[in-house]
Amino acid sequence: MTLIARYKLDGNARDSAGTAHGTAVDVTWAPSQLVDGGGEARLNGTTSRIDTAIQFSSETAVSLPVWFRPGPGAGHLIGQHDGTNGLAIEQTETGKIRLVVGGTASTEVTVYPGEYHHAVAVYDAAEATLYLDNEAVATVTATVTWPAVPVTLGARADSSAALACDVVDVGVYDSKEIPITVPTDGLTIRYTMDDVTGSTLVAETGDYNGTISGAAQEPGIKGQALAFNKSNNDHVYVQIENSIRYNILSISCWVKREYSTAFEAICSFSGIGNERVDFYIQGSSGFLRVQVSSSGGSQVFGSPSGGSVHDGEWHLAQIEVNADIDEVNFFVDSQHVGSLDISAIGYTGITPQSLVIGCMVPENKINFLNGMLDIFSTHNRSLTQTERQDLYTEVTGNTFFNISGITYRVGRDLGGVGQAYNPHPSPVPNPTAIPRSGRSSVQGVTALLARPAWFDQRDGSGGSHLTPEGVVSRPDRQGRISGNTTDPNGNPVSRRVRCFERTTGRIVREGWSNSAGYYQFDDLDPAKRFTIVAHDHTGEYNAVIADNAQPEVPA
DSSP states (O other): OOEEEEEOOSSSOOOTTSSOOOEEESOEEEEOSSSTTOEEEEEESSSOEEEOSOOOSSOSEEEEEEEEEEOSSOEEEEEEEOSSSEEEEEEOTTSOEEEEETTEEOOOBOOOTTSOEEEEEEEETTEEEEEETTEEEEEEEOOOOOOSSOOEESSOTTSOSOOEEEEEEEEEESSOOOOOOOOTTSEEEEEOSOOEETTEEOOTTSSOOEEEESOEEEEOSSSEEEEEOGGGTOEEEEEOOSOOOBSEEEEEEEEEOOOOSSOEEEEEEEOSTTOEEEEEEOTTTOOEEEEEEOTTSOEEEEOOSSOOOOSSSEEEEEEEEETTTTEEEEEETTEEEEEEEOGGGTOOOBOOSEEEESSBOTTTOBSOOOEEEEEEEEESSOOOHHHHHHHHHHHHSSSSSOGGGOOOOOSEEETTEEESOOSSOOOOOOTTOOOTTOEEEEEEOSSTTOOOEEEETTTSSOBOTTOTTOSOOOGGGOEEEEEEOBOTTSOBOOOEEEEEETTTOOEEEEEEOOTTOEEEEEEEOTTSOEEEEEEOTTSSOEEEEEEEEOOBOOO
């Protein structure tokens, strides 16, 4: 690529690739998650404008890439155009964008206000092409006559055609180039583990293929997974080039691991200097764990107090390392299980240079995994709770937990004796089971002519899917059952705990006891009786810790 200027817009219009510094007029500056060390220029659509120091005169090939978030109205997004001659990307009164060469305009292309898009105007050999979010979407066949004005953003050089928009990371090339971009949904890396060619793990996102060392494909949670043998130091190594900076790093991966007292890795990112994010599984408890290192070398590590993932079943393990709020959040099977304060180390984000999967520390490779991994992905932004549940649902078909991995059986007649609990169970689907939030995995209609909604099984009223807490529960659903889980020696231990309605065998609550062994289920009907079951780490024996339990109504 022949890059002649790059404007990261980190509080000014300086050229980060050279000396072609520009001028910003009436621009509001803001931080950005999209660019390593960059920012965002917010243009008001009336007086704002950015003039670069680049002015084409006889060039026959140029490229102008820009990240932008469209606002209302029409105007000039980027280009060298004086209203008569030149090349530009414009937004029309319809809110769509188009490519303009002189007085000839391309077809209009839809963009979405409030969402980031990546647009590139490419001119070569008397043909101009508009690329939007990595796809060629419009073409104009015409020769550009370059006017005596600079390349500008947000308005033409004479301040006409002002456009309200936010712009991020502007490049100027004197060649035909289409820079690789981050997908607009923030997805940066994704491996399904299905696409393996020789020793190469192919990335679904197109960039950052991995090199497999030892790990082998086996049937996974969906399609193929990679099985790792720690005795052989199995791992996958990924060299990362031209990475964006992650102020927020969200990692998702399906994990299947038997009980172990060893600390074993899921993955590890190494960045510039001492920057590193290690994502692994804590010994004994099986809780997720993270170690975050800042560029200065300071470190912090920790785990949540629940959410064991070493029971031999598939679990969706997720973390979000967020430098903007100095916090790491942990999720198991789409449910939040804890957080970690990282404010003490001065962590400002990571620009990954390498990634290892199945072990920690790309440079040294330690803490190898004994288990299986499937569908690994990263995002450069926070995921919403709905998105986390969607990542879970797309694999299991159940919003909250893995049907194929459920190790219990309820409400079945065994040998002529009905029993609501079997200590040596086999898998059985249970689509009506619900999590602590109370939101059902089954849709229904709450009123005639109403759209389908998620029923809140705590009170049966039917809450919006945007408010999974539902509404205030009825007075007859104010019962509470609480207690503690221990290991065979009587020591407090965190376990998955399920609450069964005794007469029907239906699971009405599911949660985790904390590190002190304490669990609590709320919003139960005091007139009913329940059986509480704790599931041990082997998944082979489940202990009834309370039977025929009657909920208490707190004072």
